[in-house]
Amino acid sequence: MMERRYNVLTDEWVMISAFTQQRPTNPTTTCPLCVGGDEFSRPYDLASFDNRFPSMKVDAPNVESENSLYKKARSNGKCEVVVYTVDHNSAMSLMPIHQIEKLIKMWTDRYLELSLQPTIKYVFIFENRGAEVGATLSHPHGQLYAFPFLPKRIEAKVQSLAKYYDEHGRCAICDVVENEVSIRERLVYENESFVALVPFYARWPYEVHVYPKRHVSSLVELNNSERNLLSKVLKVVTMKYDLLFQQSFPYMMMLFQSPVNDVRYEHAFHFHIEFNPVKRDKNKIKWMASVETGTWAFINPKLPEEAAAELRSVEVII
Amino acid sequence: MNISQIIDLENFSDIDMKKIAGYRKEDGFELIVEIEKLHLGFKIKGYLKGYVDEVEVFKFKRPDKLLVNNWQSWGPSKVIQKDFQLNFPKELIQKFGFSASIMPESYFDNLLSDYYVASDRFFVGCLSSKVAHPYFQIDGDEVSVKLKYFGMNFNEWNETETIVILLDKPEVTLPYYADLVAKENVVNISDKRLIGWSSWYQYFVDFDYEKMCADLENARGKGYDVFQIDDAWEVDIGDWTPNNKFPSLEKVAAKIKEYGYIPGIWLAPFSVSETSTLFMEHPDWLVKDGNGNPKVAYENWNKKIYALDTTVPRAVDWLTSLFEHLKDCGFEYFKIDFLFAAAIQGKRFENVTPVQAYTQGLNTIRQAVGDSFVLGCGAPLLPSVGYVDGMRIGPDTAPYWDANGPDIGHPNAYYALRNALTRWYINGIWWWNDPDCLMLRKVDTQLSDVQRELYTLVSLLLDNMIIQSDNLSYEIDDGLWNVVSEYRKYGKRKVLLSGIMSGQYNITSCGVHGCDLLSITDLEKCVFTYSKDSGDIKLKKTIEIQDDGRRFNYYNEND
């Protein structure tokens, strides 16, 4: 069973993805992403491939709504596994900058290629790192969901950014960048083209956002030297995370690019990356519990300015 | 009808919008105008009842510089100043009047822009042309926004086409408008962004099967998707069977397929020549004048050309079987030309506007060819949105560049490229723009190296369709063709063009390998700078499909 169902209470789509067969719990101890594992028989550099158990497929079955109350739609999207490197023991924080730069190119190509499908409305690139956020494989990899609809939080971002643009005639993130660079207290790292900061509006204790200084709506519009500078930011942020508590730091990393097959918001939508880490302390987790899940309202137990100061003071050499 | 309110869009206030809203009673009809807030501006919707020839929705103050647009593929899209005057040679009005305008009765004595206008600070445009023809009449210091209904009678309240006012610079408003139109007309753009070959700009009508076979042979390794035979193969305009220069169409298509290309064919499906059998046998299928005589739509091939009435049921059947037959023969790419003919004013079987007649014709073709690629040409732009995969957005190119020639849709590489620039934002949103063919031959052409290079770079950086038209046995600019192949290895590009109002065009064109810049400081003289953003990393993609159907994309450096 693979279909989308519409929630009339919240105006959102839910993807139902129930397989008749159970997903196998890995029969061997071999990593499926290592050479010789389930997915790769020979050496590779980077790869992005169709998930064996996708919740959306380009050729997803046609579905018919039961009635106007219970609307259904095809899950005609795509779920890919995005493998960063053949090296099992690596991580974003351990990878050479050159490899991260290649990863950025691969992300760019995935975004452009998937956007050629007229049915795709949003390409969401992300990484769940660590068992704390549900990652089952330690091999450095992320994922990608190409949605045939605009997911709710993306829609919220598009609408707020468009509203800000209407009210001020400017992009909100451009204004945030300008402001943060001048007050500096929430900056974690800065280079010529990017800032990494704990945002004023952080929802998670050590949340970090990466914003390009120049207005671009996607990775695509970054030139090569900017892509190189972005790879440095990603390296620095993840290194700082690992060094903060001297442990492999669990996080959700999410790329927010403007919707595809829709250019209406490119002037207002500023490409950014969010790191949502779940740790509030070395041994404490900030859970997404009732309040966060049920109301979408977050209580952040950490003052963003303090988190920024802590992360800023973690020294890294790249 | 006279509306005294003139909105100043350059010093805009919300209260102005309220002035144009509400109920009005005009001569013969009633109108309700509704205003809705929209990101970047406003949406204006109307409701009509009664007999309507045309509606003036509102007026605004004319800015010093205005981007104006002609309704048709070939017509100019350009920036005009206050001293601009239309200079259309009188002797051509008779031959090409209906090509220049859907309303030639006023076009030549007025200054009109079809579908939209834009300035440095604002944009006004219509989201569709399904029944009415939306246009702007520029009169001294005023611009009047009008919907032409050609004398329609609405017994019930009828929703008008939607107009938008957007307040921002053209880099923002133009693509935004294009997207609003695509959503209004439910466009599902094809993912087939093709490279191909066409016979026209090398051979014109002097083309035959032998030449086709020779070029097919010489095209090995070029990497085309499509190979299209142009005007030359048919018995007559309207008699779409092969003449004695070609074998059967099955054989032509099969030959092209042998080389691995999609077979493509040209025709002018709404045009009927005075010498054709179709004209003799079915004068009842043609659009007529007030006296009931077939009406001349235009003159070309030294003949009078009449227009197919796309509302006559038997003519519709004929059109359907024509395209079904071409498809059965093996053609999957249709370049359909002189499409404006279906939209001329006149008497038709059904009481519809010329715009409705046109879309009915286009819809008939779309239904007949299914998901084959349809390239529109000589076509009313806005009514075609949602029906074609590709569209010619400028006049015919030519093996010459004449910046002093008349800007009236005549063949000219200069104006063809100018339109590719001034209509850049609809590419990939309404359809794939066809800037017209690249001529890469170094002989049998008056184009200079730099003109050829600029034409190629603009087409590539704007991510348009790429169709080459050369005798491939000639000396070809291979360096330039390599640039084409390199650009087309990877997917879609993101493009932004600024400077449309100043005529100094800056294109930023980004793809997987980086962001390339093309700055044209003087289009007339072909003065430009091009910088390619190569970067250190050359990432190669290889695709493998596994036994279970899953796709693996491998990215490797080097090799």
Ligand SMILES: [Zn+2]
């Ligand atoms: Zn592994």
Ligand SMILES: [Zn+2]
């Ligand atoms: Zn911005």
